[in-house]
């Protein structure tokens with residue numbers, strides 16, 4: 001079983017990192033974690049190359065990452081909430097998924113990704129609503145052909161308590177790991 005985890009937090013010992021770490025302890029198989037804040041992948045600039053050609057005209061870390069995405073079974077999107085959204089760098093790197101949307105929409109191709117399972121880990125201080133971040137995360141998972149998405153694990157109280165102190169968090173992460181394993 002292969003799992004790709006997108007980490008949208010800049011904090012190496014922050015709340016997102018702690019949830020990912022706990023999930024990694026529960027999840028067998030090969031795990032690839034991608035750090036949105038340090039991976040060398042440029043954002044999509046809507047150059048429209050992919051309206052007519054397969055692939056992306058930008059050659060950077062994406063092409064290597066694509067191989068991992070093509071062969072994985074699960075995708076986990078993990079992010080803090082910034083201004084009610086997932087973080088900018090995570091959205092920036094995942095904007096490169098636009099090439100697969102264009103392949104379908106403009107060139108009539110099907111998704112190159114086999115059906116996958118997915119899930120979302122979101123943390124927030126507790127301001128506002130997490131709804132927008134959840135919707136964005138789900139849209140991005142669907143672009144990677146995640147057909148089954150586990151109910152999001154949300155810790156929206158980190159101004160007061162660390163995400164790992166959220167009541168029942170270990171059980172929810174265990175249930176998520178079990179869902180990915182099946």
Ligand SMILES: Cc1cc2nc3c(=O)[nH]c(=O)nc-3n(C[C@H](O)[C@H](O)[C@H](O)COP(=O)(O)O)c2cc1C
Nearest residue numbers: 009014015016080081082083084124125126127158
């Ligand atoms: C620029 C910025 C914007 C934020 N916006 C929100 C927000 O809209 N809602 C919220 O609940 N928390 C917000 N937060 C708080 C973070 O989501 C919170 O501190 C989170 O635990 C950070 O996760 P991390 O430790 O994994 O990086 C914001 C924090 C920053 C730095």
